[in-house]
Amino acid sequence: MKQLVDGDRLWSSLMEMGQVGREGDGVNRLALNDANKQGRELFTGWLRDEGLEVRVDRIGNIFGVREGADQGEPPVVVGSHLDTVSEAGVFDGALGVLSGLEIVRLLNQEDVETRRGVAVAAFTNEEGARFQPDMMGSMVFTGQLDVETAWAASDDDGVTVKDELQRIGYLGKDEFNAGHYLELHVEQGPVLHSEGLEVGVVEGVQGMxxxxxxxxxxxxxxxxxxxxxxxxxxxxxxxxxxxxxxxxxxxxxxxxxxxxxxxxxxxxxxxxxxxxxxxxxxxxxxxxxxxxxxxxxxxxxxxxxxxxxxxxxxxxxxxAKPVRFDRGMVELVERKTKELGLSYKVMHSGAGHDAQFMSHVCPTAMIFVPSIGGRSHCPEERTLKADCVNGANVLLRCVLELSSGV
Ligand SMILES: [Zn+2]
CATH class of the missing domain: 3.30.70.360 (Alpha-Beta Plaits)
Structure with a gap:
């Protein structure tokens, strides 16, 4: 099969998602607000268009599952989050989720059967801008936070997570298991851009x-x-x-x-x-x-x-102690980055991500692409299309290797 994503298709999905919750120059899809619901509907619609089974768990995490030939093996999961801070940019979170979608679209288009299934995940309330703690969806999913506590968290107006999940129709009860987890994310810092590098092979997350x-x-x-x-x-x-x-x-x-x-x-x-x-x-x-x-x-x-x-x-x-990702997964990301001829460095993340909790339940790694000027959590957040596509290609190749069991 063709081992490169359709960069135009990925970019157009990113730009379309970037219009959801648009307020002036920025995006406002605070966790479980109306725009976040709209973003979820757009995403799950795309998943269903690809024939995926959509599962929603008790904290509203969304998993789109493309079955593999071996149903006994838990799927390779690619994901991130669709919620944003207020006055956010387009790329934080959405890049990881929509790159997963792009991979599924490509697998379908090329009619590829994988041994393990491939799933695309969007975790609830990664940002923590409206409800605390942040990374709530992945914490609950991995058993680091019990769901009752998460449901009871309330925003400044006293509205709870459970009320909002119910209101927007994402209080699910589906079960899901992850075999591996990969997350592509913008760096949100200046390192890659200032050093002129294309990819960050992320080996862990610093303690806080x-x-x-x-x-x-x-x-x-x-x-x-x-x-x-x-x-x-x-x-x-x-x-x-x-x-x-x-x-x-x-x-x-x-x-x-x-x-x-x-x-x-x-x-x-x-x-x-x-x-x-x-x-x-x-x-x-x-x-x-x-x-x-x-x-x-x-x-x-x-x-x-x-x-x-x-x-x-x-x-x-x-x-929050420092997290080190699975050695084999980090090496896989590095090998695929090299295979694509991309310049890179092995680095750790300065910010928290859903991947740090996923690493407690399955082999996990992350891929970073440059943030122009290191800007993030603001309307000026930018990543070049070519960099987004590079990251998605690394992700694709990792998924192909993990899911086919080669
Ligand atoms: Zn993020």
Missing amino acids: AWWDGEYKGEANHAGTTPLHLRRDALLAAADLCCRLREKAEELGHGSVVTMGRLHPKPDIRNVVPGGAFFTVDFRQYERALYEVGQKQVVKLIEETSERHGLERHLVQTVD
Whole structure:
């Protein structure tokens, strides 16, 4: 058979999906909203046009299944997500789902019978922009989150996931099993584009730790309180912010740390801030360094409060360990990338993806293609058509090898 996807067909499906939920320059298909429903209908319509059986599970994940000759083997699954952040681009998520669709269209067109089945997946609420946690669909699917907890999650208006699944007609009860999982995704970072490379062979996802912290000192008059008598919580938090950066540089090996939120209390211009709420986000790919880094972050938060004579309150809210994908799957992606003569690098993902949870239940790997300027989660998110097609071709070749059992 022809071992290349139809690039025009893939691109036109991507552009058509990119019109669903369009608001001005951006796309808004927040999980389970009306536009997300419309995107699901478009996708499942395409699956049915190809004669696939559409299954929807209890958290609304969609699986389009093309049976293989050996029905006893769970299918090779290709997928990603169709929900977006608000004011999103066209490629994040949709590229992985619609490349899977393109592969199925090609298999049908060429009348190929595979040994294992091939399935295309669209996971529910990957982004976590409306309901938390993010990657909800793949967490439930892989048993990392129970469905009752996921159903009970509510948005800012108090509407629950279960209500919305019911309303849009995607509260399913179908079962599904995955044999292998592959996800093509835009990089959402600047590495491939800046290095002029065509493909990222993704070997894992970096670990991520989050804390909510608060420093408590004493609010006081900004004019009458001498500097040496102050217990300024904002000053301590600002000090912490700088020290965290130094610590991450010292730790190196790609460590990144971010204080993304900082709220002084009482937040008045002529009052010494008696309180400061802050968040810390720390990420690292190497397992040992991830653990060391976490300890250092906590130590720094404690030392800084002591140096400034403050009380503190600290809670760790996320501890997602680094994930390493199956060696054989990563090697398969690398081999197929080479076979196509594409330039590439082996890299890890800085962002979370459904693949990190799928890797708990079956051999998994990811393929990245360049994001122009590294932009993502914004209307300026762009990936060249040629890069999308390259990624889909790598994906196709991996699927052919895995599904035929060669
Ligand atoms: Zn995504």
